[in-house]
Amino acid sequence: MLQQIPYRAGEFARDVPRRLRSYRARTDDEALLIHALGGLTTLLTFVLFFQSSKWTVIPLLGFVAVTAVGWRRQQAEVAKGLTFLTTIATVSILALIIGFLLWESKDIVEHMGLGLLTKAEEPLWGASNEGQIYSLTPMMMGTALTTLIATAIAAPLGIAGAIFISEMAPTRVREVVKPGIELMAGIPSITYGFIGLTILNQYFYAEFRTPTIGNYFAAGIMIGLMALPTVVTVSEDAISTVPESMKSGSLAMGSTEWQTTKSVTMPAALSGVSAGVLLGVGRAMGETMAATVMLSHTKGFPSPAFDVFSNYGETLTTVIAFEGGSASGLQLSALFAGGVVLFFTVMVLSIASQWVEWRMQQKLGGEK
Amino acid sequence: MSNATETELRAGHSTLGRQVALPVLGLAFLTFLATWATTFQWIDETRTVLGMTVLTLFGVALLLMAAGVAGIGVLSRFGFLDTTPSPTAGLPVGIVFGTLWAFIGMAVSLQYIGNTIVYWGPIAFVLGAVGLLTATLPREDIGSTVPSAVLLAVLGGLIVAGVLDATWVYEAEWTGAIFPGSELIPLLVSVATLLGVWSAGKAKEGFGAQGREVGAFYIIGTVVFSMLSVLALLIWFIVKNGLDTFLTGASLTGGHLNVPFASISFPFIEVPFVTNVTGSLFVETPGVMPAVVGTLWLVFGAVLFAVPLGVGAAVFLTEYADQGRFTQVVEVATNGLWSTPSIVFGLFGLAFLVPRISGGNSIFVGQLVLGFMLLPLVLITSWESIKAVPDEYRDASAALGVSKWQTIRSVVIPAAMPGTITGVILGVGRIAGETAPLLLVFGGAPYPSKSPNVVGQFSFSTEPPFITNQALLEPASALPYQLYATITAGVFPRPEIYSNQEFGWGTALVLLLVVLGLYAIGVASRLYFRRKLHYE
Numbered sequence: 001m002l003q004q005i006p007y008r009a010g011e012f013a014r015d016v017p018r019r020l021r022s023y024r025a026r027t028d029d030e031a032l033l034i035h036a037l038g039g040l041t042t043l044l045t046f047v048l049f050f051q052s053s054k055w056t057v058i059p060l061l062g063f064v065a066v067t068a069v070g071w072r073r074q075q076a077e078v079a080k081g082l083t084f085l086t087t088i089a090t091v092s093i094l095a096l097i098i099g100f101l102l103w104e105s106k107d108i109v110e111h112m113g114l115g116l117l118t119k120a121e122e123p124l125w126g127a128s129n130e131g132q133i134y135s136l137t138p139m140m141m142g143t144a145l146t147t148l149i150a151t152a153i154a155a156p157l158g159i160a161g162a163i164f165i166s167e168m169a170p171t172r173v174r175e176v177v178k179p180g181i182e183l184m185a186g187i188p189s190i191t192y193g194f195i196g197l198t199i200l201n202q203y204f205y206a207e208f209r210t211p212t213i214g215n216y217f218a219a220g221i222m223i224g225l226m227a228l229p230t231v232v233t234v235s236e237d238a239i240s241t242v243p244e245s246m247k248s249g250s251l252a253m254g255s256t257e258w259q260t261t262k263s264v265t266m267p268a269a270l271s272g273v274s275a276g277v278l279l280g281v282g283r284a285m286g287e288t289m290a291a292t293v294m295l296s297h298t299k300g301f302p303s304p305a306f307d308v309f310s311n312y313g314e315t316l317t318t319v320i321a322f323e324g325g326s327a328s329g330l331q332l333s334a335l336f337a338g339g340v341v342l343f344f345t346v347m348v349l350s351i352a353s354q355w356v357e358w359r360m361q362q363k364l365g366g367e368k
Numbered sequence: 369m370s371n372a373t374e375t376e377l378r379a380g381h382s383t384l385g386r387q388v389a390l391p392v393l394g395l396a397f398l399t400f401l402a403t404w405a406t407t408f409q410w411i412d413e414t415r416t417v418l419g420m421t422v423l424t425l426f427g428v429a430l431l432l433m434a435a436g437v438a439g440i441g442v443l444s445r446f447g448f449l450d451t452t453p454s455p456t457a458g459l460p461v462g463i464v465f466g467t468l469w470a471f472i473g474m475a476v477s478l479q480y481i482g483n484t485i486v487y488w489g490p491i492a493f494v495l496g497a498v499g500l501l502t503a504t505l506p507r508e509d510i511g512s513t514v515p516s517a518v519l520l521a522v523l524g525g526l527i528v529a530g531v532l533d534a535t536w537v538y539e540a541e542w543t544g545a546i547f548p549g550s551e552l553i554p555l556l557v558s559v560a561t562l563l564g565v566w567s568a569g570k571a572k573e574g575f576g577a578q579g580r581e582v583g584a585f586y587i588i589g590t591v592v593f594s595m596l597s598v599l600a601l602l603i604w605f606i607v608k609n610g611l612d613t614f615l616t617g618a619s620l621t622g623g624h625l626n627v628p629f630a631s632i633s634f635p636f637i638e639v640p641f642v643t644n645v646t647g648s649l650f651v652e653t654p655g656v657m658p659a660v661v662g663t664l665w666l667v668f669g670a671v672l673f674a675v676p677l678g679v680g681a682a683v684f685l686t687e688y689a690d691q692g693r694f695t696q697v698v699e700v701a702t703n704g705l706w707s708t709p710s711i712v713f714g715l716f717g718l719a720f721l722v723p724r725i726s727g728g729n730s731i732f733v734g735q736l737v738l739g740f741m742l743l744p745l746v747l748i749t750s751w752e753s754i755k756a757v758p759d760e761y762r763d764a765s766a767a768l769g770v771s772k773w774q775t776i777r778s779v780v781i782p783a784a785m786p787g788t789i790t791g792v793i794l795g796v797g798r799i800a801g802e803t804a805p806l807l808l809v810f811g812g813a814p815y816p817s818k819s820p821n822v823v824g825q826f827s828f829s830t831e832p833p834f835i836t837n838q839a840l841l842e843p844a845s846a847l848p849y850q851l852y853a854t855i856t857a858g859v860f861p862r863p864e865i866y867s868n869q870e871f872g873w874g875t876a877l878v879l880l881l882v883v884l885g886l887y888a889i890g891v892a893s894r895l896y897f898r899r900k901l902h903y904e
Contacts (some may be wrong), residue, residue: 030504038370039698049724050724051522052724053725054833056790056833057834059834075773076772076773076774078773079716079773079776079777080684080688080773082680082685083680083681083684083687083688084684085680086676086677086678086680086681086684087530087679087680087681087684087685087689087698089681089698090677090678090681090698090701090705090743090744091698091701093705093740093743094704094705096716096720097705097708097713097716098710099718100715100719100720100822101712101715101716101719103719104715104719122832132421157591157595160587160588160591160592161591161595164589164591164592165592165698168585168589177592180596180599180893181595182600182794182887182891183884183887183888183891186794186797186801186883186886186887187602187603187799187801187878187880187883187884188800188801188802188803188848188879188883189801189802189803189804190603190801190803190848190852190855190876190879191602191606191801191851191876191880192829192853193855194851194855194873194876195602195605195606197855198869199605202546207548207550207551208545208546208547208548208551209546210544210545211544211546217543225598226596234809236824248770254575256447256577256578256580256581257581258580258581258584259577259580259581261584262584274399279707282707282709282764284596284868285709286707286708286709287709288709288710288711288712288803288804289803289804289848289852292500292804292852293852293855293856302370304542306542307542307543307544308543309543309544310543310544311544311603317709317711317804320711320714320715320808321714321804321807322709323445323809324711324714324715324718324805324807324808325808335715336715336719339711339715341707342711342712343709343712344709344825346708346709347704347707347708348705349707350703350707351700352705353408354699354700354703367865
């Protein structure tokens, strides 16, 4: 799918004149006028809003009027136009997010250069006698540590849970366990954070004498628990899409259920399961509130790097949540740069997982 | 399968191996539960049972398990037991034991020999190789019992001999934290019991394919059981800690339900914590009403924004657009939007919406940002459910001469409604608890003294934009935001009534009730619609 997009985009562009002609032939003049007016007013509304003009409301009212008139006269065409607009709106939200993140982080990139992502000596963050220095390196390290711990918890447990639900559990147990896991996904992250803060952090501080209340390990455990349901549900979906005929074939040869799971179902579902794990990693990376509440917000590098009980504790998400409300100037720009790093990492994970899932459908979904 | 003919014979009579394996399994499960009870401090590790401390008891249990497991393995190897082992336990088992032994070698040599890879590297490697070979080279009945029995026996022996006890402390070189025996031993024992469960499970079914199946079942079952216990514990913590706050001054009949337009009022359930404002000095029980109202307005606005957009786009993509080119781009974009971290949405709102709409934190921007977050989920679920509408419906409608748009409006959308509604409810459950973007674009005073009055604040003017609503352009409080504020900077204004923590737990409970209520409705409606579809 993805490797075909450039090719398809080219084909699409070449196709445009034919499409326009076909659209013209299928649409009568009145509908054409309504489409044109609707598109124009939408565009004007957006441009004026973008300029923060107080006249934004005029084209908006115009759009409402065109839609209302059109609805009475050409309902089918207006409906088609409206649904097209909503589709465009959805895609443009993503485009706007990318555009604004890049635009807002331009200042700090000009100021820090590549040092924004690589600088590892003090001072790391803030205004000092060396001028304003903002380095995202310690936060990227923190995100990597918490994500690693979270994945180490969520991936094996999640896959085990998925196997249990789809292959082992009797129907009655499955009907309880599956909604239970989904419920787990619904508990707000701030609640996980509150429990982590009052129970987990205190436990580590009191029993393991960590240098501060709050460390990467405790936060990683909590984030892992939160990413767990994502891994379970996506992997479970993947395992249950393996055609029943494959399993029956294996069972008919005299294999046990576990041999079938191990040697037939899991290899077939492997790509879907890894898509689930990738999505879980993305969730863990973007998880904000639990980490914000639990970590110490001290920026720096633990030594050795795997000392997850150190007094340092800051990730890309926590620094944005913790300082975003009061930051301005270069600091705010640095936070946006953090958002860019986060966004593109998660986006790569999301696209990778979609690609993997698409491969699986190509492989297994023969009859579809 | 070599054992296919023997299975029948063996199932008939109870073997000695089975009789030994069952008590070992029971002991392992009990020990597993007890270790976690100790970690959660429901059992004090210094308590004495049967003349031994709990930790020593763990050691004895491990030794017993080791003896039982090794006994079955050895007896089976010399043919005293009726088992069907494979020639080897298999490479994966070897890798697990090899890794375990390599870690043990690493930890011991790091602690007692030196902190350089020249020392601990070779030791870890050699021990790992020994672990791998002892598990893979012998026949399966030895390979899957003796290595775990050795591990159990070493750990159990060290505990019983008193080398590892509650006062023993592992002071690692690589961190400032220390690991006291009172916490570390239960953890190690619980991992060891998992090994014991696996070996005993295999032994119970006489090894071979059947044994491996049972072994895997026990391990995975234990893991899933622990996972669900964690879920139950999380909810129990919140309910236990929040219930007192939640029920302050509550009574079944203390309140009044006023019937509108008639001056009648009935006795009604009264929960002041939910119905009172937070900040005023004049309320007896400070409550979370403003935050509840704030959350409701946020959710309402987000749904109003996201549902038409999402459903409209789903209709276009399934009914009008050519499948393939454009739709794939939209699908990738939507999934990308769905996995975008919530804090990034907050940053976007801060850069794009705040300066253009309110110039500061406001309810309206919060609604839009949460709407952006809800949009991909609405789009994905309604897309799925419109795709699931059978083509026969569309064909039947077209055969009656109904136009395409009429078909969509009166056949496709109604048929796809159940799935969409479920998706929206689940999505609302998610955004109602969302906090991160609210910190950047929404939050105001954490303990407001009045609820936002959105309905009463619409005003009209002849100047553009003609309609304004001051309340929508002001910051407010919402349940998750209020919980965050209480946790971090919170100085609760009425410390004589609630401490910070008490108020926090109360808020968390209300939030949990709101969110889980929405989830329960979503899951139930999905079950309901699924049953209905099955009957058709």
